[in-house]
Amino acid sequence: MQKVLVAGATGYLGKFVVQEFKRQGYWVRALVRERSLHKLEEIGPFLEPAVKDQIDGVFVGEVTKPETLHGLCDGIDVVFSSIGITRQRDGVGFMDVDYQGNKNILDLAVDASVKKFIFVSVIKAPVIEDLVRPRELFVEELENSGLDHTIIRPTGFFSDMSEVLKMANSGRVYLIGEGKNRINLIHGADLAKVCVDAVGSQQYEIPVGGPVIYTHTEIGELAFSVLGKAPKITRIPAGLVNVVVKMVRPFSEHYYTLAAFFATAMQVDLVAPQGGTHTLKAFYEELSRELLEEGSQTTV
Template structure:
């Protein structure tokens, strides 16, 4: 089978591409000329230069392909809504139009658990309603997901949607590395009690499930939540990171209301001076740190036989090994 992967020069997409290569499949990656493609070249991925904003390049990239894995998206705590809308929603529409035109056999869309609402969750199932809460990334993922479903229903596109939580592992430069940075300086502070559940997933578990889904007829037209199903709290995760890296476990806590007040002030001034980057403490990051993010993944377990092969502890060890090897 021939596969097109978007976002392949990024974190999640690179693992999807690698998983496909391991299975002996041909992989083509739609990448920008400015993308770091060293790893993709090293594993024999075919590079196609273009971008999601250009319908012509998307169509050309898809020619001759059997399956599409769409993981590219504009992610960040401080992106403009119009930019995210253009790339995430507009780009997805272009991908879908090309998939119909090129008679793609399977379209797998990597979405996010954030589409279920940036709020507290307790075993929220995949068929729960999508909820817009004003978060730019989450809202554009909702719009993108709805487009995928629409094309499936009205244009008979055989799609599958996979919704991961916060993904960690080798090549990640955001989630765990940021925790490690604060722990190394003794500056990590829990927001609230730290007993809120987390929805993390190790990247190789995610990539395997995404590729597995593309082989199964049972997953056509379906949407799945996916996590490592660890049952761990934020405190458990932070303490595991501290133990893995050999740092002291944090003990300080900041009340949620105080944290949100500080966050509001920081964001107000950052916007006033047109800051290019989000404040260290911002609402998006604060939600990850403080919300109870507990999701039901029974559907993907039943339909795909999903079980996280690599547990949280082993995932952290592999993440540390990669970070140590690639430390500057």
């Protein structure tokens, strides 16, 4: 039986990846921070599964502290990592986590002679690449490591589009620019299958998106239609947003990077080869039931 290390096992994608590796018959070790152990037992905020019962071994450690990682890759055949900062506020930067944290895992993977390393970065698009520089620097390290590897390059995840549903639920969706740019977002379960299937793939890079291509306006309209509300969409001029985002930079590189990423993602087409079967409509329907339940609980 092949043994895999899943780094990022408490995240949106990582939980689906644990589930998919298990479904395909792998022995699974999960790297988890002490403070995040509880997430393994819980269904996540974007309906990602509880995975505690599917993990064969938990390794408690911090990717940013190499002294806590001794033995992490021992006996492991395949390493998967989706580790990176998305919503975390831990006082560490993208270079510390997306680059150095993954590099710390890679060094151990090389020492342990693992057979394959699978890494999740983002779709290749001109402006986007600059904004995920630390992740792409890690990609270069992986390419130079001599390890067999595959880099997965997804468009965007369904999890990120939950914000649009929340805005629609509050009555108005705000878009940056005209809302005409297109994206084919992908569900965590569909992307997880691509990641796990990559173990047997000869491809060094796999660009992938979901089955349906939407404009951002269509995504806003979909959110209202799932909630049974009339669409109210406000478009904020992209030039104005870009100026405001740049003004954030002197105060916080961290918030600048996050804001610039999301603002830019709405101003370019992010379309990759279509894969998977899960639709954003079905995801919104499931999530809206949760939102309505939450709402009814708070009004009781």
